[in-house]
Amino acid sequence: MQKKQTSAIDTVEITIPAKAQFLKIIRAAVSSICEVRGFCQDDLNNVILAVDEACSNIIKHAYGKETDLPIQAKINICETKFEIFLKDFGKKADVEKIKPRELDDVRPGGLGVHFIKSVMDEVVYENSQENSNVLKLVKKNNQK
Amino acid sequence: MELEVIKKEKFSILKLSGDVDLYSSPQVRKKILSLITKSNKNLLVDLAEVTYMDSSGVATLVEALQLTNKNSGTLRLYSLRDAIKDVFELSRLDKVFNIYENEEQAFEGM
Numbered sequence: 001m002q003k004k005q006t007s008a009i010d011t012v013e014i015t016i017p018a019k020a021q022f023l024k025i026i027r028a029a030v031s032s033i034c035e036v037r038g039f040c041q042d043d044l045n046n047v048i049l050a051v052d053e054a055c056s057n058i059i060k061h062a063y064g065k066e067t068d069l070p071i072q073a074k075i076n077i078c079e080t081k082f083e084i085f086l087k088d089f090g091k092k093a094d095v096e097k098i099k100p101r102e103l104d105d106v107r108p109g110g111l112g113v114h115f116i117k118s119v120m121d122e123v124v125y126e127n128s129q130e131n132s133n134v135l136k137l138v139k140k141n142n143q144k
Numbered sequence: 145m146e147l148e149v150i151k152k153e154k155f156s157i158l159k160l161s162g163d164v165d166l167y168s169s170p171q172v173r174k175k176i177l178s179l180i181t182k183s184n185k186n187l188l189v190d191l192a193e194v195t196y197m198d199s200s201g202v203a204t205l206v207e208a209l210q211l212t213n214k215n216s217g218t219l220r221l222y223s224l225r226d227a228i229k230d231v232f233e234l235s236r237l238d239k240v241f242n243i244y245e246n247e248e249q250a251f252e253g254m
Contacts (some may be wrong), residue, residue: 020167027163027196045227052198056166108203108210111235115199118234 008076008083015073018059018088019066026073027052033075034082038143046119047082047139053112054086054135062090062133081121082139089132095125147175155186155218155254161193164201172201176208185217188250192223197231209241218242222250 014029016022030051034044051073058071069089076083100114117123122138145168150157156179164172180187187208191197205221212219222244224232232238244250 020165023165023167024163041227042230045230048196049198049231052165056198056200059166108207111199111202115231115234 008078010077012075012077013073014075015070016055017066017068018063018071018090019068020056020059023052023055026055026071029073029075030082030084033077037077037082037141039082039139039141040143043139043142047137050116050120050137050139051084051086053115054137057112058086058088058090058133062088062093064090080141080144082141084137086135086137087132092127093125093133095127098125145171147172149175149179151184155188156184157188157190159190159193161195163196164194164204165196165198166200169198169200169204173204173207176204177211180208180211180215180217182215185212185215186219186254187212187217188220188222188254190223190247191221191228192225194225194228197228199235202231202235202237205241206237218254220244220250220254222247 012029012033014026016025027048030048031044034047039047055071059066063069072087074085098113100117101110116137120137121140122136124136126134126136145160145162145164148159150159158175158179160172176187189205209219220242223246224243229238232241232243
């Protein structure tokens, strides 16, 4: 039996200024890649949502506001999964404090982390680098 | 993102189209806050043409819901596409909002 390939076939890198108006560029790229790789519509929508929420959190929390500083997205196009690394140069996140809120508490805000953790198979915060944060998100392609 | 307001005698209709995200939701919030008043406390939101909604869009509608509740009014959402329904289900807010399949159902009893 042939082993499924897990390493990247290709890599796409996109850098946008950390401004809300540019998030649609990241969403469009993620949508196109997931479509090409044959993700089902539900998974495609979920990956777009998770990546978008993660980028929004970089603007709102890592940088604290819109800025010319970059959000760097590196997307590994793999045979059996979607894998993205989002890098920013904002303040360090306290990984222990990044938790989804209780959904019974109906109030505006705080749903982004819940969305990300609900829909992605792997969510890893890497803030060991001195000047940057990296968030790794992985979604398995159930169609493969 | 585009928005259109239709004012009726007992309620307002807000028709949204396009992406409701971190960029556009402040514009939606501003419009909603101007529409919900003590004298005009019922709001129907037509989401038929909304192609994407993130947590900031959902948060804006939660704020609208709280404001209509505070004014003893009603907020109804209708004609959600599957992708938008999924976002509400993911946040379990599909049980909190009054969501209708279409305009006809949403208008009933208003």
